Amino acid sequence: MSDKDTHTYLEINGDFRMRELDHNDLEQFNALLQYAFQVTSYELFQTGWEQEEIKYAKRPILEDAYVLGWFYKENLASMIVVYSMQINIQDNIMAMGGITGVTTYPEYTGRGLIHSLMRYVIDYMHKKKLPISFLYPYSIPFYRKMGWEIVSDKLTFTVKDTQLPKAFPVRGMVERVSLDSEDFHNVYSYFAMQHHGALIRDRLAWDEYWRWENDDMIVALYYNEEHKPLGYLVYYIANEIFHIKEMVYLTSEARHGLWNYISAHFSMITQVRGDNYSGEPMAYLFEDSEIEETIAPYIMARIVDVESFLQEYPWQIQPEDFKIHFRVTDGLASWNQGDFLVSWHEGETTCERVEDNQSINVVELDINTLTALMMGYKRPTYLYDHEKISMEYYMLTWLERLIPVKKPYFSDYF
Incomplete structure (x- = not known):
């Protein structure tokens, strides 16, 4: 180890050293993320990202999160990221550790690097008083061995243009707004406070919500006749398909208003595709219930303490x-x-x-x-x-x- 090396290592195993990452590791951190998740600079350029934007897109992680990694000599070999977040647990807001960026370069796999990182971050979350942790799994069996379990599903639906609901009379109207609209954020915040399992989105969570998203994404809000926002759609249209990223509504009136808005695109689209995270199928709510719905496990959680x-x-x-x-x-x-x-x-x-x-x-x-x-x-x-x-x-x-x-x-x- 060099005399100039001032890093604090949690564990040393031969030429492998485990330590927390800092802003000086940004380039290696970003390179590992892009390699592991197969996001090339060319693909990012195609969607409008500039080189400096790519380089610094994940800087907030290193500033706002706990990032732990194994280094082989001076090269980052494996890492894991913990966000300090909040979650609604049965109408009680609880601190939560959000796990992301779990990855290893292929030449370093099979050495138990991720397993040891997991042990350390579980201990870290325990010390930081984060009683529960959430993650999106790349391998359900792997995370199950670590104590995480499936706790919610994603229901993907496809509705043909001929199956779109007929217009339902509502007093309000839909307006397209900016992606950072305060009304948009307020609707979600109110929704999250009412729904068990929902993430309480702070600045970091909203940044993650939009990261690497399509530039064509649109937000449409439903306002009642008093101009109170009661629901929203996040969507884009491509190849005659109306893609719904998320639909949230606080009242039945807002639900009808949003579907009225979708149906108004009848002449432009052949079908609507979207994801439903409520845990309940949507077919019952359609007059023509023969829509396509598929279900898949989505998020995993682990009680830490x-x-x-x-x-x-x-x-x-x-x-x-x-x-x-x-x-x-x-x-x-x-x-x-x-x-x-x-x-x-x-x-x-x-x-x-x-x-x-x-x-x-x-x-x-x-x-x-x-x-x-x-x-x-x-x-x-x-x-x-x-x-x-x-x-x-x-x-x-x-x-x-x-x-x-x-x-x-x-x-x-x-």
């Missing part, structure tokens, strides 16, 4: 003087391994780690299943029937009563 998460969790009921023991297994986070006693008294929830010697009201499960359960992605009965939870049958009634029924909504990508 079981004790603090269960303490903060907004249980559906708070049964007086009732106790339940969650016996959790977690191979990567020792602080999550054990028996957690949750109890309620006079409207207050208490969660504490206790000695593993309890024999009543015990629910045994791993960290993956606990995450899917508490996020409402799968109900207790489903998990019990598929042998994901071990407990006495009578506890099903309690779990079904305790855990809210809302399904997660998560439409972001980072």
